[in-house]
Amino acid sequence: MGRSSVTQHRVLDLTSRGGCCVRIAIYVRISDDASGVGRGVGRQRQDCLKLAEARGWTVVEVLEDNDLSAAGKLLRPGFERLLDLIVVGHIDGVVAWTWDRLERNRHDSLRLIDAGQRAGALIALVRGVDIDMSTPAGRLSADVLASVARHEIELKSDRQRRANAQLAAEGKKVGGRRSFGFNNDMTHRPDEADAVRWAYDQLLTQQSQGLIAHAWNSQGLLTPHGRRDGSPGHWRSDTLTRCLRKPMYAGLHTYKGQITGAAMWEPIVDEDTWRAAQAILGDPMRRTKRHPKALLHDVALCGTCNRPVTGGIAHLSRPNRIYRCRTQWHIGRKAEPIELLIVGTILDRLARRDAPDLLADCNRPHVPDALAEARRLRIRIDELADAYAVGKVTLSQMERATASMVHHLKQAERTMADATRVRLLAPLVHTNDVHGTWNLMPINEQRRVIGALLSIRILSTGPGMKKFDPASVEISWRQSATADGP
Ligand SMILES: [Zn+2]
Incomplete structure (x- = not known):
């Protein structure tokens, strides 16, 4: 049987390849083959060896994979080695039993054809046509095979995309691994x-x-x-x-x-x-840092470019803690006098008899109302998008309406975030010893209090160290912190 299939085979023109000097690798693979023909690796190997012998080719290596159980997922070491041998030019071609022994999926097929085309290799099949990629006709066949393979990959990913969109439309989970709290089927753990x-x-x-x-x-x-x-x-x-x-x-x-x-x-x-x-x-103020940063790091802004400043060290006659502009050298100012000014401003305000107003003002936004408002706006935005999808409103109408709703939605969400200020400030307001309570606060909490109450811009004072001028630090109370004026 093997002999007859070899003799019926369309024989390659090998005159240009020097006949006996053609080095090939034999590739065999077991897979779940419905016909049962060619199931045994031994049988495949024997037929391939006969073909190589009939053509007068030198067999460099016999590569073998067994992916009966792998369902096309695992890497095939034999196949990977085969591609390597082709690419580095250790072999001139491959002999396999049928094309479907070589390819397991279209992606592999494409990789094999790409490697073969680059190296001008030949692929000879015991059952099937020869593809000699060193000839124009061979390259044409390879191109056709590659196009078919690509087309099938595209069809498959298109099918996958549509299936995912369908899952999404039905409110089901789309692929991926399980998340903490859930099983794979989205029941709770x-x-x-x-x-x-x-x-x-x-x-x-x-x-x-x-x-x-x-x-x-x-x-x-x-x-x-x-x-x-x-x-x-x-x-x-x-x-x-x-x-x-x-x-x-x-x-x-x-x-x-x-x-x-x-x-x-x-x-x-x-x-x-x-x-x-x-x-x-x-809330960026909540980003935890491994090491406590300088008090105004990320809290105050550069007076020139309005980006958050960063705490650093400047070595003048001796090391000085400074605040500088993060992106460029707009400012570089001694940290301590600025920090004293800011902490003094805050503690003075908190020590005043009307300090609870800071909380009253924070309490005013009613969180449940804000949540209800946010939910209502989100539904409305969805409805608008739907209306646009079915042509009930124009694109510009939808965009205009959405923009204003997104603005209100952000406000509602800010209100919810404001509510957290109450918890932050309460211990400082309800104490007889503001300084003591402040000094016991971790630096990250102090930074959040400052950020919640003040907006600070550190202005440039030009080159060189000068006597500290409080006017070179712009301090304004945040709107909800003003109450009846600080
Ligand atoms: Zn700057």
């Missing part, structure tokens, strides 16, 4: 779901992400997928933040990074809790 609920509660009572991460780790609640090297993954404040930002916990569905509506699964926390937490997670 009770212990993790409890931990998620607890984490949102902690966040809303001003606990830092670092402390929440630490609590999860010490209870043995680790990240669901571990690290790349297979070791268990401990939570850090950044991974925890990413986790708690996921809309899926509020039962919200996303597609391509956008919230698309209610999901099919049971939420772990209600949407209001989740929204309020996002206002806190999005």
Whole structure:
């Protein structure tokens, strides 16, 4: 049988390739073959050897893969080696039993054809046509095969895209690995779901992400997928933040990074809790730093470019703590006099008899109202997009209306964030010893108090160190902090 298939084979014109000097590799692979023909590797190898012998080719290597159980997912070491041999020019061609022994998916097929074309290799099949990529006719066949392969990959990814869009429209999860708190089928994992609920509660009572991460780790609640090297993954404040930002916990569905509506699964926390937490997670003052930074780092702005300043050290006659512009050398000013001025301003205000007004003003925005307003606006924006989709409103009408609603939505969300100021300021307002309470506060909390009450611009005083002039620091009370004037 093997002999007859070899003799019937269309023989390559090898005069240009020097006959016996053609070096080839034989590639054999077991796979689940419905016909049962060619199932045995031994049989495939024998037929391939006969073909090579009949052509007078030198067999450099016999490569073998067994991917019966791999369902096309695992790397094929033999196939990868084959591509390497072709690319580096150690072989002139490949002999295989049939084309489907060589390719397992269209992607592999494309890689083989690309490698073969670049090296001008030949592919000879016991059952099938020869493709000699050193000839125009061979390259044409390879091009056709490659086009077909590419076309099939495109069709497949298009099918996948449409299937994903369909899942999204139905409020089902689109692919991906399981998230903390959920099983793969989006049912809850009770212990993790409890931990998620607890984490949102902690966040809303001003606990830092670092402390929440630490609590999860010490209870043995680790990240669901571990690290790349297979070791268990401990939570850090950044991974925890990413986790708690996921809309899926509020039962919200996303597609391509956008919230698309209610999901099919049971939420772990209600949407209001989740929204309020996002206002806190999005608060740049809350970004935890490993080391305490200078008091006004990221809090005050450069008077020239209005970007947040950074704390640093300048070496003059001796090292001086300074604040400087982050991006350019707009300013470089001694830190201590500025800090004394700012802390003095804040503590004076907090020591005044009308200090509780700072809280009264923060209390005024009614959080439940703001949440309801935000929800109403989000629904309205969705409705508008739908109306545009079916042609009920024009693009410019939709854009105009959406812009104003997004503006109001941001205001409502800011109101929710303002509510957190109450918790921040309360201990300073309800004390007889403002200075003592302030001095006991961790520097990160002091920074947040300053950021909540004041906006500060540090102006340039030109080159050289000068006597400190308080007018060179522009201080204004934030709108909701003014009450009846500081
Ligand atoms: Zn600047």
